[in-house]
Amino acid sequence: MPGADKETDLGERIEAFLAELKRGGRGSGETARSTAALLRRITAQARWSSAGDLMEIIRKEGRRMTAAQPSETTVGNMVRRVLKIIREEYARSRGSSEEADQQESLHKLLTSGGSSEENFRQHFAPLKANVIEAINELLTELEGTTDNIAMQALEHIHSNEVIMTIGRSRTVEAFLKDAARKRKFHVIVAECAPFCQGHEMATSLSEDGIETTVIPDAAIFAVMSRVNKVIIGTQTVLANGGLRAVNGTHTLALAAKHHSTPLIVCAPMFKLSPQVPGQNSLTCVNAHCPVFDYVPPELITLFISNIGGNAPSYIYRLMSELYHPEDHEL
Amino acid sequence: MADSEGRGQSKQTGSINHAADEGDGKLHEIARVKDEGKDLTKEEKQRLRKEKKQQKKGKKDDKGPTEKGTDKEKKVPPSTASQPVTQSPAQKAQSAVPVVASVPVSESTTPTDKPTKSKAELKAERRARQEAERASKQAKKEPGSQPASSKSKAPPNELQPAVKRLPEHIQVDDPAVVRKLAKKLERQQIPLRSDYGYKVSLFSHLHQYSRKAPLTQQISIPATVIHPSIVRLGLQYSQGIVAGSNARSVALLHAFKQVIQDYSTPPNEELPRDLVNKLKPYISFLNQCRPLSASMGNAIKYIKKEISNIPSQCKEEEAKKKLLLCIDNYVNEKITLAAKAISKCAIDKISDGDVILVYGCSSLVNHILCEAFEKQRKFRVIVVDSRPRLEGREALRRLVKRGIRCTYVLISAVSYILPEVSKVFLGAHALLANGYVMSRVGTSQIALVAKAYNVPVLVCCETYKFCERVQTDSFVSNELDDPDDLIVTREGKTQLADWQSVKSLGLLNLVYDVTPPDFVDLVITELGMIPCTSVPVVLRVKNVDQ
Numbered sequence A: 001m002p003g004a005d006k007e008t009d010l011g012e013r014i015e016a017f018l019a020e021l022k023r024g025g026r027g028s029g030e031t032a033r034s035t036a037a038l039l040r041r042i043t044a045q046a047r048w049s050s051a052g053d054l055m056e057i058i059r060k061e062g063r064r065m066t067a068a069q070p071s072e073t074t075v076g077n078m079v080r081r082v083l084k085i086i087r088e089e090y091a092r093s094r095g096s097s098e099e100a101d102q103q104e105s106l107h108k109l110l111t112s113g114g115s116s117e118e119n120f121r122q123h124f125a126p127l128k129a130n131v132i133e134a135i136n137e138l139l140t141e142l143e144g145t146t147d148n149i150a151m152q153a154l155e156h157i158h159s160n161e162v163i164m165t166i167g168r169s170r171t172v173e174a175f176l177k178d179a180a181r182k183r184k185f186h187v188i189v190a191e192c193a194p195f196c197q198g199h200e201m202a203t204s205l206s207e208d209g210i211e212t213t214v215i216p217d218a219a220i221f222a223v224m225s226r227v228n229k230v231i232i233g234t235q236t237v238l239a240n241g242g243l244r245a246v247n248g249t250h251t252l253a254l255a256a257k258h259h260s261t262p263l264i265v266c267a268p269m270f271k272l273s274p275q276v277p278g279q280n281s282l283t284c285v286n287a288h289c290p291v292f293d294y295v296p297p298e299l300i301t302l303f304i305s306n307i308g309g310n311a312p313s314y315i316y317r318l319m320s321e322l323y324h325p326e327d328h329e330l
Numbered sequence B: 001m002a003d004s005e006g007r008g009q010s011k012q013t014g015s016i017n018h019a020a021d022e023g024d025g026k027l028h029e030i031a032r033v034k035d036e037g038k039d040l041t042k043e044e045k046q047r048l049r050k051e052k053k054q055q056k057k058g059k060k061d062d063k064g065p066t067e068k069g070t071d072k073e074k075k076v077p078p079s080t081a082s083q084p085v086t087q088s089p090a091q092k093a094q095s096a097v098p099v100v101a102s103v104p105v106s107e108s109t110t111p112t113d114k115p116t117k118s119k120a121e122l123k124a125e126r127r128a129r130q131e132a133e134r135a136s137k138q139a140k141k142e143p144g145s146q147p148a149s150s151k152s153k154a155p156p157n158e159l160q161p162a163v164k165r166l167p168e169h170i171q172v173d174d175p176a177v178v179r180k181l182a183k184k185l186e187r188q189q190i191p192l193r194s195d196y197g198y199k200v201s202l203f204s205h206l207h208q209y210s211r212k213a214p215l216t217q218q219i220s221i222p223a224t225v226i227h228p229s230i231v232r233l234g235l236q237y238s239q240g241i242v243a244g245s246n247a248r249s250v251a252l253l254h255a256f257k258q259v260i261q262d263y264s265t266p267p268n269e270e271l272p273r274d275l276v277n278k279l280k281p282y283i284s285f286l287n288q289c290r291p292l293s294a295s296m297g298n299a300i301k302y303i304k305k306e307i308s309n310i311p312s313q314c315k316e317e318e319a320k321k322k323l324l325l326c327i328d329n330y331v332n333e334k335i336t337l338a339a340k341a342i343s344k345c346a347i348d349k350i351s352d353g354d355v356i357l358v359y360g361c362s363s364l365v366n367h368i369l370c371e372a373f374e375k376q377r378k379f380r381v382i383v384v385d386s387r388p389r390l391e392g393r394e395a396l397r398r399l400v401k402r403g404i405r406c407t408y409v410l411i412s413a414v415s416y417i418l419p420e421v422s423k424v425f426l427g428a429h430a431l432l433a434n435g436y437v438m439s440r441v442g443t444s445q446i447a448l449v450a451k452a453y454n455v456p457v458l459v460c461c462e463t464y465k466f467c468e469r470v471q472t473d474s475f476v477s478n479e480l481d482d483p484d485d486l487i488v489t490r491e492g493k494t495q496l497a498d499w500q501s502v503k504s505l506g507l508l509n510l511v512y513d514v515t516p517p518d519f520v521d522l523v524i525t526e527l528g529m530i531p532c533t534s535v536p537v538v539l540r541v542k543n544v545d546q
Helices: A002-023 A030-043 A049-066 A072-096 A105-110 A110-116 A125-150 A170-180 A197-207 A217-224 A249-256 A312-322 B003-013 B016-022 B024-035 B044-058 B089-093 B105-109 B117-141 B142-153 B174-186 B228-238 B244-262 B271-287 B293-308 B317-349 B362-372 B392-402 B411-420 B443-452 B532-545
Strands: A162-166 A186-190 A211-215 A228-230 A241-244 A263-266 A292-295 A302-305 A308-310 B354-359 B379-383 B405-410 B422-425 B438-442 B457-460 B506-509 B512-515 B524-525 B528-529
Touching: A002 A030, A002 A049, A002 B379, A002 B411, A030 A049, A030 A125, A049 A241, A072 A125, A105 B524, A110 B117, A125 A170, A125 A302, A162 A170, A162 A217, A170 A211, A170 A228, A170 A263, A186 A197, A186 A217, A186 B293, A197 B044, A197 B422, A197 B506, A211 A217, A217 A249, A217 B411, A217 B443, A241 A249, A241 B379, A249 A263, A249 B411, A249 B443, A263 B512, A292 B411, A302 B117, A308 A312, A308 B016, B024 B293, B142 B532, B244 B271, B244 B293, B244 B317, B244 B362, B271 B293, B271 B362, B293 B317, B317 B362, B317 B457, B317 B524, B354 B362, B354 B411, B354 B443, B362 B379, B362 B392, B362 B422, B362 B512, B379 B411, B405 B411, B411 B443, B422 B438, B422 B443, B443 B457, B443 B512, B524 B532, B528 B532
Parallel strands: A162 A186, A162 A228, A186 A211, A211 B506, A228 A263, A263 A302, B354 B379, B354 B422, B379 B405, B422 B457, B457 B524
Antiparallel strands: A241 A292, A302 A308, B438 B512, B524 B528
16 A cells, blocks of 8 residues: 555655664764655655644654764754744644734743643644645755855954864854955864864865864963964754853863953754753763763854854744744653 | 163263274184184184283273173174273173174174073173272272172172073074074084974974984984984984983983093093083084973083082092082982972872872872872872873873872863862973963863862972073974874874875974963972962072072
């Protein structure tokens, strides 16, 4: 039966996706895109009759996916985005006014019990198409994030600057390369032992003609006094505006703070996660070689994302626009 | 600066003609030599020196150059002006003056182009005494000059303009200085080491050598100019076999002991002067192999002073024995006993249940921890290490051998483990006069993060590493290590294999950095526990003692 085939086919694809997640090694942008594509496929091929069913299915799959690779938070973020999309489309189909949903956030906080009356049980025929279309928009947005961030580069880098970065971030690489087309500046890359991803970053930047210097991690503070800006990528942006970033970033941030050097984080919006620091997502850390660092928001000057620049104090607001509070826990 | 004020005053003196008359004969000779493009040879210099001494004894009102001039010698030999007595004796206290016409004359009055500090100090004192005598005789005629002359007799104190010679190894971007060095090395028959690889622009004033091209490849075997133990030492330095401030100083002193033992005074020479001159090419050689550390600099100064202080009537065997004893005492006092005293102080600071963080491999800190462990203190150690030197592994090995519980992390994990640390113990390469701590690169980073977490930072340093230099950043005076060390090969692949071919890529391998004093809570020395800012006080006390 075609329905059953579709389902087994879907099941296989999900398994393949989980296996790939466990293997790791993909960049977060790619992971986000493939997660969104998979969710679109689930929406299209799974059997569901009402929005509530769909949300249940997606939540279930989402839990499996986040369990496969807890450190890859973009998967969970995409799931939450899709859940929010479903809620919105459902609400629109039901005809309830959009304004009512977008009340003042303070009011929403006080009356947060209200949405539990919704049980998403009504069936709407065009819901599927609408959701799929919305997910397509999401995919388009995901594809353009790096370019959107890179486009803002010239607003933040002037000529003859010395910029410091750590490890390897594709976003920062694109950012700097875009600025280098019009401006001349110098980049110092901290190599980020023990994996030394900084070496790759340096080779890639210098091939584009950017003056690059590789320094060992120990020299970060020593050279910081001559650095004009620190631009870094991150693995996750946390709900309080802090970062979960590669090992050594906290030291870099402290050194920048000491010299009053601005610290700029280039992170697309899909990295924004409703987690707060201290949650047990540090399960991949062993006592001697932590993979990630927590950087508190007071050390960060600016977030550059595909929707523009923001201060860390504004992150909570962006969060409420991307995710629904009930989806914070999958 | 002293130059300009001196220049202004020399114009007033009008003494140029006066001085030129006396030095006429010398002037011609020196002009001839200069024309030939050679510096004065040693014999000529000695001859000129002797002539000048006789002149001084003969003519009372022929004044030599002001004494402080010799201290201020730069590579481009400035000259000291001759000033007649009739001018204010206050000018005696002024520093040297480059005067256009009397350049040749004055050059004759400075016996060597490159006086060492100790010799200069002795000369300065001798000259000061001579001038004081002369001035007091004048003062009998001119009572007004009496107080001023006593001022000139005052020992060089803190208010003396501190114009020291700028070390060559931080002026690599100045071609004149490089040429001068090349000439000097040629004269001493020591090969010049060439820089390697692309230097980051911020550091173009420093040398950058490759470990694969040691200096010893360029000298013949057996070396005739350089003592074999010095050659061996130089190789050990440049290959990193002997590393660490204390180890290098002790190795240097032992090598010098060997040199002194094998030394024999040539005929017609005095041991003090000749031995010091013998040591100069060795020091240049070692400097080429690896720039001298502050502790080595202090040790060399001490030795030179001891050698110069040998009375001339002392017999050679006796003198050598005395010198060897001096060196042994120095090592014993300043390094071994100091380490014991520091351990005693530091162990008081270690309590049971402490978690102590150390960085890299400092012999002193390792010694303290081992002593504390033997005194039954219960603590555990976290060893922080950094690429590319990975010296922490050596420290780890030593501590684990004693049975101390250790954890090992890389420096990027410091902010992760610091919440569990109760104290940080750091070693130092040198303590600068403005309170900054110069140490292995990464130390300032650890101090920064420790400060952010409110963990006390204790620096352990012997007083012989205290240095009169001041520095506020890690750029102006540093050492660049072999950049190829940063290349890492993982599973047979390496990213930076041909970094030299990429024009805009540079690798920076710094050796030292400076930690500002507000990150350091305490410095433990053999004189006690002092704050970072008390370093100039200790230096002053030491200078007065000497």
